[in-house]
Amino acid sequence: MNCLELTLYPSLTLTLLERRGDSYVKAFGVRKGLDASADPYLSGRWYDPWRYVGEVDSDVERAVRELLDRYGDCVGISISPGDEGLIFVAAFLTQNTAYHTNVLRWTHALFSRSERLDEIAELAPSVGNSYQLRRLPAALRAYLSARPKDRADLLKIPGVGPKVADLYLLFTGDASAVPVDKHFMRQAPRLGLTGRPPDKSYCARYDCAVCPLQSVCLRARAADKLGRLAGWVQTVLYIVDKGITRETRRS
Known part of the structure; x- marks a missing residue:
């Protein structure tokens, strides 16, 4: 996949697009007919993961930098404001x-x-x-x-539940949201992140930073150690877990 395809593949904005030849065109919602590659939001270019590397905890920084070296100039976070x-x-x-x-x-x-x-x-x-x-x-x-x-x-x-809430937040522009799905559960240990999925009954009562389960919850640990890179890391690990490879660089 090229960089636009890698960015769109995990994103919920893919539901709003239609493949026309080599292009992805907005079919639903606002700004119909827009070529995703020409838009900073749909293409994911609005988000630069390198800006947030300083928020990453030293315990996981080396592994995160390896992801950045491989995908940081290629994969963004595709969103569609207004939809x-x-x-x-x-x-x-x-x-x-x-x-x-x-x-x-x-x-x-x-x-x-x-x-x-x-x-x-x-x-x-x-x-x-x-x-x-x-x-x-x-x-x-x-x-x-x-x-x-x-x-x-x-x-x-x-x-x-927590995963759906975080998916919505991530793909409406909150890059600190971490949807904990089976792909993230499998791949997060590569970064030194382990834990169990978030518990809705606790998520409904506490912010991650003060939750009694923060030390054992993968969502809380990822948010704490990755900051505003958390959603991007989850997105990249989804691609990795799917076995999808990068073919070309985004221009």
């Missing part, structure tokens, strides 16, 4: 399913019919019978009512 509602739909649907097989198919079916969240809530059960689609209407109604501003607000939405 937060559609990004929430995509994040919610990622639960326990294949992103590139099911979530992309479901979101394309939904967004092709409507981009209004209230209408998507009505349409979801007609797209498929998966539990993710069945639970989406209640989550969307809560999202529309609450208009969440932070992780604590997101975790109050029915069906939203």
